[in-house]
Amino acid sequence: MNKKDLIIAAISAFVIGLLTIPTINNLPLPEAFVALGTNNVALLLGALTMTGYVFAQILGKKISVFKQIGKFAVVGVLNTVLDFAVLNILISTTGISEGLYAVMFAGIAFITAVINSYYWNKYWTFDSSSRAGKQFIQFFVVSLVGFGLNIGVFSLIVDFIGSGGATWANIGKLAGTIVTLTWNFLGYKFIVFKPRKA
Numbered sequence: 001m002n003k004k005d006l007i008i009a010a011i012s013a014f015v016i017g018l019l020t021i022p023t024i025n026n027l028p029l030p031e032a033f034v035a036l037g038t039n040n041v042a043l044l045l046g047a048l049t050m051t052g053y054v055f056a057q058i059l060g061k062k063i064s065v066f067k068q069i070g071k072f073a074v075v076g077v078l079n080t081v082l083d084f085a086v087l088n089i090l091i092s093t094t095g096i097s098e099g100l101y102a103v104m105f106a107g108i109a110f111i112t113a114v115i116n117s118y119y120w121n122k123y124w125t126f127d128s129s130s131r132a133g134k135q136f137i138q139f140f141v142v143s144l145v146g147f148g149l150n151i152g153v154f155s156l157i158v159d160f161i162g163s164g165g166a167t168w169a170n171i172g173k174l175a176g177t178i179v180t181l182t183w184n185f186l187g188y189k190f191i192v193f194k195p196r197k198a
Helices: 003-026 031-036 038-060 065-094 099-125 132-161 165-192
Strands: none
Touching (some): 003 038, 038 065, 065 099, 065 165, 099 132, 099 165, 132 165
């Protein structure tokens, strides 16, 4: 395993744990999470991220694409918690959680996560040396399509397949996330960060 990548993944896992705290503090949590405590939930998420990364690197010894998938997963978790953290910090500092301002907050959080995602994926996951301009636009478009897929799958499951409630909302979110992760990985690998021909 590459020592530099392992250190980057460990630092990312620590930051992931820290970034979960604003979201955890801003949400009414089930009793099981409250009993664990905010810091322990944050540590657990960071540890799970690191465990997943190490597992992907071990698989990568047999099937090399798993090394990239492991990095992509770490970046994906980092971007997700950053997205939620920015949103929840804005909500908790303003007290606004609905209406036009809440939509603006969600937009600010999404754009922050996309910019973060671009740099992490460019320089770490896909190790691309291409110039940013056109590449960032492609990245943003792929990310927007992924966002649309996420919302579309979520809506399909919640509004047309499920019977409502938190359980169906979480099933829809999970399914949307799986579809989005697949789309984003393939789009970033084969469209945005594809190796240049020599």
